[in-house]
Amino acid sequence: VTPAEARARARRGDGDLLRAEILSATRHLLAETGDEDQVSIRAVCNSVGVTPPSIYLHFADKDALIYAVCSDAFAAFDEVLEACDERTDDPLEALQLRGHAYVQFGVEHPEEYRILFMNKQARSKEHTTELVAGMIAFNHLVEAVRRAADAGAIRPVDPVLAATGIWTAMHGMTSLLISMPAFPWPDVETLVDHVCATQLRGLTEGHS
Amino acid sequence: VTPAEARARARRGDGDLLRAEILSATRHLLAETGDEDQVSIRAVCNSVGVTPPSIYLHFADKDALIYAVCSDAFAAFDEVLEACDERTDDPLEALQLRGHAYVQFGVEHPEEYRILFMNKQARSKEHTTELVAGMIAFNHLVEAVRRAADAGAIRPVDPVLAATGIWTAMHGMTSLLISMPAFPWPDVETLVDHVCATQLRGLTEGHS
DNA sequence: TGTACATCAGTGAACGCGCGTTCACTGATGTAC
DNA sequence: TGTACATCAGTGAACGCGCGTTCACTGATGTAC
Numbered sequence: 335v336t337p338a339e340a341r342a343r344a345r346r347g348d349g350d351l352l353r354a355e356i357l358s359a360t361r362h363l364l365a366e367t368g369d370e371d372q373v374s375i376r377a378v379c380n381s382v383g384v385t386p387p388s389i390y391l392h393f394a395d396k397d398a399l400i401y402a403v404c405s406d407a408f409a410a411f412d413e414v415l416e417a418c419d420e421r422t423d424d425p426l427e428a429l430q431l432r433g434h435a436y437v438q439f440g441v442e443h444p445e446e447y448r449i450l451f452m453n454k455q456a457r458s459k460e461h462t463t464e465l466v467a468g469m470i471a472f473n474h475l476v477e478a479v480r481r482a483a484d485a486g487a488i489r490p491v492d493p494v495l496a497a498t499g500i501w502t503a504m505h506g507m508t509s510l511l512i513s514m515p516a517f518p519w520p521d522v523e524t525l526v527d528h529v530c531a532t533q534l535r536g537l538t539e540g541h542s
Numbered sequence: 543v544t545p546a547e548a549r550a551r552a553r554r555g556d557g558d559l560l561r562a563e564i565l566s567a568t569r570h571l572l573a574e575t576g577d578e579d580q581v582s583i584r585a586v587c588n589s590v591g592v593t594p595p596s597i598y599l600h601f602a603d604k605d606a607l608i609y610a611v612c613s614d615a616f617a618a619f620d621e622v623l624e625a626c627d628e629r630t631d632d633p634l635e636a637l638q639l640r641g642h643a644y645v646q647f648g649v650e651h652p653e654e655y656r657i658l659f660m661n662k663q664a665r666s667k668e669h670t671t672e673l674v675a676g677m678i679a680f681n682h683l684v685e686a687v688r689r690a691a692d693a694g695a696i697r698p699v700d701p702v703l704a705a706t707g708i709w710t711a712m713h714g715m716t717s718l719l720i721s722m723p724a725f726p727w728p729d730v731e732t733l734v735d736h737v738c739a740t741q742l743r744g745l746t747e748g749h750s
Numbered sequence: 751t752g753t754a755c756a757t758c759a760g761t762g763a764a765c766g767c768g769c770g771t772t773c774a775c776t777g778a779t780g781t782a783c
Numbered sequence: 784t785g786t787a788c789a790t791c792a793g794t795g796a797a798c799g800c801g802c803g804t805t806c807a808c809t810g811a812t813g814t815a816c
Contacts, residue, residue, distance in 0.1 A: 343759060346812050352759080369662055375803060385761055387805075396803065452660055452721055454577055465724055495728055499737045506714025513660055516673055520703055529707045536744030551792060554779050560792080583770060595772075596793055604770065 341383035353392040355382050360403050364445040370400070400449065405467060407446040412471040414439055425482035426534060432478060433504050433530040434523075440508035441522070452509055475501060488537040496537060503533050549591035561600040563590050568611050572653040578608070608657065613675060615654035619647055620679040633690035634742060640686060641712050641738040642731075648716035649730070660717055683709060696745040704745060711741050 344351045359381045363373045375396055379386050393399040418431040440447040450468075479500070480493040488496070507529060511519065519525065552559045567589045571581045583604055587594050601607040626639040648655040658676075684705040690696045696704070715737060719727065727733065 343811075346758065349759060371662075374801075376801075386803080387762090388760055390804075391759070448662070452717065454579075454656070454721070465722075468722075468725070495733070495736050496740075498728060498733060499740055502714035502718055502733075502737060503711045503741075504714070505718055506710035506712070509660065509717055510710055510713055513662070514673075514676075517676070520706060525703070525706060525710075528703050529710060532704075532707055532741060532744030533711075534744070535747045536740030536742070539743045539747045551778075554791065557792060582768075584768075593794055594770080595795090598771075599792070 349391065352382070352384065352388065356384075356389060356392060356399065357402060357406070360399060361406075361446075364403065364449075365443070368445050370445060370449060373400070375399075401464070404446065404449050404464065407443065408450060408464070408467045408471065411439055411450070412467075412474065415471065416474055419478065424487070425478065425485045426487040426538075428478055429482060429500065429534060430530045432475065433500070433533075434526055436504040437508050437511070437522070437526050441511055444512040447508060448512060451505060452512075472497065472501065488534070489539070491537065500533060503529055557599065560590070560592065560596065564592075564597060564600060564607065565610060565614070568607060569614075569654075572611070572657075573651070576653050578653060578657060581608070583607075609672070612654065612657050612672065615651065616658060616672070616675045616679065619651075619658070620675075620682065622647055623679065624682055627686065632695070633686065633693045634695040634746075636686055637690060637708065637742060638738045640683065641708070641741075642734055644712040645716050645719070645730070645734050648713075649719055652720040655716060656720060659713060660721075680705065680709065696742070697747070699745060708741060711737055 341355075356378060360373060360378050363377055363381060364370065367373065375386050375389055378399070379389060389399065393402065414435050415432050418435050419428050421431055422428050450464075476493050476497040479488070479497045482488045483490050483493055483496075507525060510517070511522065549563075564586060568581060568586050571585055571589060572578065575581065583594050583597055586607070587597060597607065601610065622643050623640050626643050627636050629639055630636050658672075684701050687696070687705045687708065688701040691698050691701055691704075715733060718725070719730065
């Protein structure tokens, strides 16, 4: 990736520069290889142009490195989703926009998405922190659903249950698009439109 | 697991007995550890009470072993889903039953489900075969949707698109229940009911 | 202005580990004569 | 009925690999006097 030689040693107070470079290289490796298993300490070092032990000057261990990447990704994800609320005044349309943005983010950052949501087991110690970040994003969706319910746009269902349903439906498309690229998918936009529309129609039916 | 000593060498024509034992041990290891990465050739051998090279008398390589397990799981999965059609005459209820059965299978066989649908990359050469098995199961769902449409139970949507939507919605619940056990899930039955009902109501709306 | 010294950002080499796989073999089982 | 032999189910030991991590170190950078 990055030529392994380019890097010069940082100046005295600038040790943290390497930290940023390591994070960026890890992100790029994840995106390029599309496989968390290929993102080894050694591969990251090689791409930064540095030796393995130097990682440990900046991260406690490999988990801490991966976690830092994911935590950034989670924040970016939540930001993208929250931005949807600014793009419309119609709470129903806002939910639809969120759906599209969700799937799009996953498809564009498949390996980060995989780590965030398709991970096996927990990322041990940091697990709780990661879950908290996830709960914040999830609660934003619950609020968006509540706004739709308050506006009378959908039936007065339990917003948490409805949000869970919407989330799982969006995740289903996203994760399968990532995992099974060989499946004869319909056009992605068409699929997302259909699922969002069906989901929202199902939440609206019997009402206004 | 199985005591590593119990096994006696097979009789002359009974070499295939070991094959069955290996498959069964692999399945149990997957279920118990809940982690494909922990299912190594060595772990399987240890659990069967046999040495590593003997695996290669029965399987070309590790991929072939894992593939054999998955292929069995896929067949069992499809069978469970198809059985739902026998349990009712109402095509809409049949779809609902399929949904419940789908999620239940995944939750009860998380690691097989993970390998079948949450796998990273393809399982190389066998990939095509696996995809074919998946397509057969998927086409069964398409037919179930078509029956519902023909009976007038849902709007005359494109059955492939509708089936894809249903599949992704069921997969979304299943895979997240597997990946994120720490999330404060609502009662699983309630969730599945809600998502199935919403999905089907969305497909019915505007129609009878 | 010059020099001794502490600090800091990294390095080089090695550790132990478990993995999939291969190779030459062993020894019980059944068969041919 | 007895024995030589081919076959088959497995073994024991080793291979090379890449991994995360640790340890003692180096040498440039800045600071104190």
